[in-house]
Amino acid sequence: MSRVKEVQALAEDLERALGDPHDRTSPLSFARAMALDEAERYPHELLGFLMRHGFHAFAVPPEHGGRAVHVEDELMALRLVARRDPTTAMALAITHVAYLPLWLAGSQEQRSRYARAVLDGGMVAWALSERSHGSDVLANTTAAERVPGGYLLTGEKWLIGNATLARTALVFARTRQEGGPAGYSIFVVDKDTAPAGAVRELPRERLHGTRGIDISGVALQQCFVPEANRLGREGEGLEIALKSVQPVRVIINALPLGAADTALRLTLDFARRRHLFGTSVSELPHPKAQLVACFCDLVIADAVTAASARVLQAAPQYAGVWSSVTKYFVPGLLEGTVTRLADVLGSRHYLRSHPRYSVFQKMMRDLRVAVFAEGNAATNLRNVAAALGGLLAPSTPAAPHVREAVRERCPRVFDLDADLPPYDPKRHSLYGRGVDYAVLGLPGAADDLLSIAAGAVGTEADLWRRCAAVARRFLGEIDRLRTEHGQLRTVLGRDFGRSAELFELAGQYCVVHAAGCLVQLTVRSWACLTEPFPSGSVLLACLDRLWRQLHPTQRVTDRDVVDAAAAALYRLHDDNRLFSLRNVVLAHVPT
Missing domain, CATH: 1.20.140.10 (Butyryl-CoA Dehydrogenase, subunit A, domain 3)
Known part of the structure; x- marks a missing residue:
């Protein structure tokens, strides 16, 4: 089958699964999207439907059980979800975005472990930005202090997708006191195994649009992260982040x-x-x-x-x-x-x-x-x-x-x-x-x-x-x-x-x-x-x-x-x- 026909077949199969959005009985109807929007509720049920129909696989490479071979496939799938409900499409995309640094720089074990989680409907947060610094990531102050066996992370990340709901967060943190392009690294923080009181979710922000999305933040206080939870080598965080954002800005x-x-x-x-x-x-x-x-x-x-x-x-x-x-x-x-x-x-x-x-x-x-x-x-x-x-x-x-x-x-x-x-x-x-x-x-x-x-x-x-x-x-x-x-x-x-x-x-x-x-x-x-x-x-x-x-x-x-x-x-x-x-x-x- 030609590439154009492959994308067309993929799109029309997804359309049949999702149904006419004007039909109130369809899985992703406008009526359902509007009700969730009015209530400012996260679209758990809609994401569950998408997971059962394989949408999460577009974020994961084939060697880990996914179908992320062609970017235009994921782009089309998200577009068809977004024409019904951009909130659900955004919720789906946030975890896809967060998996990219793992795909790019994670170890074989990290890529495989979190790919399985994504395929099973798990959420991941990409904790990059900070309240006082916005897009100036080289001004970020969240710090990772080296200690025997790993690092202690301290700081606050804000306006982070999935920050409250996700059990796993990728945290961009300063590993050199002076900062600079080689002064940051990325760490996988598992909330469920973090020491008590080391990770605190910030209040969810109420939004003008995509009202149901989990946009909040995390505060870290002397949170121990094993060295094995660092992505790539120490100091590669900025390079990983900048490369990871390239497909995101398209998708x-x-x-x-x-x-x-x-x-x-x-x-x-x-x-x-x-x-x-x-x-x-x-x-x-x-x-x-x-x-x-x-x-x-x-x-x-x-x-x-x-x-x-x-x-x-x-x-x-x-x-x-x-x-x-x-x-x-x-x-x-x-x-x-x-x-x-x-x-x-x-x-x-x-x-x-x-x-x-x-x-x-x-x-x-x-x-x-x-x-x-x-x-x-x-x-x-x-x-x-x-x-x-x-x-x-x-x-x-x-x-x-x-x-x-x-x-x-x-x-x-x-x-x-x-x-x-x-x-x-x-x-x-x-x-x-x-x-x-x-x-x-x-x-x-x-x-x-x-x-x-x-x-x-x-x-x-x-x-x-x-x-x-x-x-x-x-x-x-x-x-x-x-x-x-x-x-x-x-x-x-x-x-x-x-x-x-x-x-x-x-x-x-x-x-x-x-x-x-x-x-x-x-x-x-x-x-x-x-x-x-x-x-x-x-x-x-x-x-x-x-x-x-x-x-x-x-x-x-x-x-x-x-x-x-x-x-x-x-x-x-x-x-x-x-x-x-x-x-x-x-x-x-x-x-």
Whole structure:
């Protein structure tokens, strides 16, 4: 079976197991999710159902009984859960995230032991952040003092997922008094065997969205941890943490993708049934344009996340920058998407007890957790800004080894049907900053669009030529960014690295990266896409959304393009398919 068909079969099997979320009798119904949300209750029963259906296996490698071979499989599974309830998806993901440092740096015994626990539904907490230091982990003060046979851990960790419910916590602690990059290590703390009074759970925090999640903290006081419970060598904690977060910054985008899919689907349910001024709301020019814009946002976010998930396997040495671009760009984009949809849905988006639309406000609240969890927008944009000089280097695209890498890697990254090596977090690097295949492969993809246009006729040929022309405009933006980057460095000198202007350039680079992902996925996955994709109208409408992030007053579409993109959107809605480049039929009970 091809890779695309494997993901489709996986997704549709999961959909059948989960059922139509509008059906109150389905295991993960909107009604059940809303009831738990109103009560601020942890979704124990829902997680139990998912464990019995094998969802926990997506976090565990095959050698320990799991099925974590392809990142895109876990991404799809979480997305389908999140379209029903982002809270349950987040609860599931927290333990998956916490297992990654064990997979990356744990001993064979540690990996095996905690893999079994995860598969059996056990929870793990990843205790990294502290109340006073946030994302500045090198300022963390939780200390691990060496004593005979192990360490004594003292300090407090805060805003930690599963901190109260999990019996096991991975604790990031200072092992050198002076700290520094080599001054931290990670320890496995077993609450059930810790000395009495050595571990104390902090009060659970009440949340705006994902209300049922266990977000709290732990206080450690002279907590003895055997040396065998340290992950890796002493001083490797920061490296393990930074490598572990790379896949997390990709996978967490399943939450906004799932939430935005439901928000768009609910809004279409309303807009296509509601009649005003003699026609449906969805056919009024302004609401139609809004719906198409939101559809394009989802397609763009889908493309960026899909490419980043594949890079984790195809080119893991460059996943650091890719994952930061994705984590910065996708949640913020989709947060704006759902806000725009609320305008179309009108007052119904504000209701908590409407029999059909009340879940919209929950999706709107829950989505925001992805904006700041596992590194907020500023943290990830800082990572992109730090790498921007290398990404914009004028010699990079012309270097023979880079051209060869583009020819080899771009098809593996952007052809959704291409085989990938099994995922292995040990292949991640902290230093692969200067290569972005989304941008480097864009010139060739623009040429491919012209070739597609040459083989088409009439309106379709014109659409593909227009897509190629806009793709080349984005290449011109790289030249502009390179020039402005150099000028800024000269003007600001030592203040350059932390300047707001540099961050702004980094944000603009992310837009060009998104365009590269979208165009390359279109041309390189051409043979495996299903109607209404590939579509020149949808691609041009998506490129218009991105172009106007850089140049708000410059439109590259027209009313005919919007109408054709709307037809593609309405077809997916009629067919009850995921709003994605992937062909996934969703569970549905006819009403």
